[in-house]
Amino acid sequence: MSEVRNSKRIWGWWWFDWANQPYNTLLLTFIFAPYFAASVAPDPVTGQALWGWMNFAAGVMIALFAPILGAIADNTGPKRPWIMFWSLLYFIGAWALWWAVPGADSSTIFWILVAFGVGMVGLEYGIIFTNAILPTLGSKAEIGRISGSGWAFGYLGGLAALVVMLLFLAENEQGVTLIGLAPLFGLEAAAREGTRSVGPFTALWYLVFIIPFFLWVREPKRQKPVSRDVVRAGLRELGHTLKSLPGQSSLLAYLLSSTFYRDALNGIYAFGGIYAAGVLGWSIIQIGVFGILAASVGAAGCWFGGRFDRRFGPKPVIIVCILVLITVCAIIISTDRSMILFFPVEAASNAPDILFYFCGCMIGAAGGAVQAASRTMMVRQANPARMTEAFGLYALSGKALSFMAPGLIALATTVTGSQRLGVSPLIGLFLIGLVLLLWVKPEGENPHAWEPEHAA
Structure with a gap:
């Protein structure tokens, strides 16, 4: 009976990933981001700049408060009430994107960016608290596969x-979806209502599919009483953790490493759709098809990555994935409409499109696998008694320098005058992350201290 109960907990935890992923897939990368830059902002260059500043601001907000909230949460008992609150922010932020009308005035653009940032904060904080539940789902040998x-x-x-979205809602320049239909529910194609509906659609998707998480994921009973002054206790323990980091060389090296390679990966995600639209001239529909291919291969990559994680541990998986992503960046830098790997091609050739689809598959497979292995690695490096705080620090490491990728892309694009060469700094960020992994111990500082808790 206990195995059946824990199996339901695992499935409930997986449903959280299913519920929240459209914020990244639909809004951050493949549908809303290129739509915003191309149709809502005054022009694509301004749109890319505004999008970068919004991501920067949301990243700062997450970086500043994630470790504090994680430390407080470790002193307040159940995490589910916190996750409910972050879910509310997610829902409100996503739904509000419906008002991102084409050619919006500056005031509307500002509030649309604020709404997206609110939803992003809800998404990231929710992930921190649900990631902290991962060690309670199985043994140390199993969490790689589960993740x-x-x-x-x-x-x-x-x-x-x-x-x-592509089959029934998002319209192209001719006002029809991928299969030639007008957007459902009488949505007006001329006003881009089909594409704008991605916000409410994402919000409703989350609302429906988060239900199994709250029904099935019960938390372990606390072994120590909840502190009355939870804020002071949480901040005190966070301060102790931060002071102890220099003495935890493996954890510190891992947090620094993940700062760089995860920022580079986020740079690929945040600007991939904008890049495809600008360099290859792809439409929203084409970018969406690219997303379907990337997500399909990505799901397989995550599954196989989890199996390799279980057998070899997360560190080799992370290393291989970073090398694949470096290779992808090199291919992108050397390819545009006129050339492939710096070799010229005919202007009408579709070879650059095919190669970019291939790159999408590699980004999906390696990107998903490295993120899954990264949270497994965090579990191995962290203090089991302070897991939410640890994932708060993990979020901090992912956001503390989140301005690097967009800032370096903007700088390189400005200096070179080339959107293609603008992604070249990502290679450097990946390499720094790879080098720092040399100081990361695969099993953490104290491999025998880790023991999973299970829900009663």
């Missing part, structure tokens, strides 16, 4: 949501 399978399930959720 990888959960990320794969999330990719499938993002894929399913993207397919629905």
Whole structure:
């Protein structure tokens, strides 16, 4: 009976990934971001700049408060009430994107960016608290597989949501969807209502599919009483953790490493759709098809990555994935409409498109697998008694320098005058992350201290 109960907890935890993935797939990467830059902002260059500043501001907000909230949460008992609150922010932020009308005035653009940032904060904080539940789902040998399978399930959720959007809602320049239909529910194509509906669609998707998480994921009973002054206790323990970091060389090296390679990966995600639209001239529909392919291969990559994680540990998986992503960046830098790998091609050739689709598959597979393995690695490096705080620090490491990728891309684009060469700094960020992994111990500082808790 206990095995059945824990199996339901695992499935409930996986449903969280399924529910939240459309914010990344539909809004951040493949549908809303290129739509905003191309149709809502005054021009694509301004749109890319505004999008970068919004991501920067949301990243600062997450970085500043994630470790504090995690430390407080470790002193307040159940995490589910916190996750409910972050879910509310997610829902409100996503729904409000409906008002992102084409050619919006500056005031509307400002509030649309604020709404997206609110939803992003809800998404990221929710992930911190649900990631902290991961060690309670299985043994140390099993959490790699559980994490990888959960990320794969999330990719499938993002894929399913993207397919629905492209087939029935998002319209192209001719006002029809991928299969030639007018947007459903009488949505007006001329006002881009089909594409704008991606916000409410993402919000409703989350509202429906988060239900199994709250029904099935019960938390372990606390072994120590909840502190009365939870804020002071949380901040005191966070301060102790931060002071102890220099003495925890493996954890510190891992946090620094993940700062760089995860920022580079986020740079690929945040600007991939904008890049495809600008360099290759792709439409929203084409970018969506690219997303379907990337998510499909990504789900398989996460699943296989979880199995390799279980057998070899997360560190080798992370290293291989970073090398794949470096290779992808090198291919992108050397390819545009006129050339492939610096070799010239005919202007009408579709070879650059095919190669970029291939790159999308590699980004999906390696990107998903490295994120799944990264949270497994965090579990191995962290203090089991301070897991939410640890994932708060993990979020901090992912956001503390989140301005690097967009800032360096903007600088390189400005200096070179080339959107293609603008992504070249990502290679440097990946390399720094790879080098820092040399100081990361695969099993953490104290491999024998880690023991999973289980819900009663």
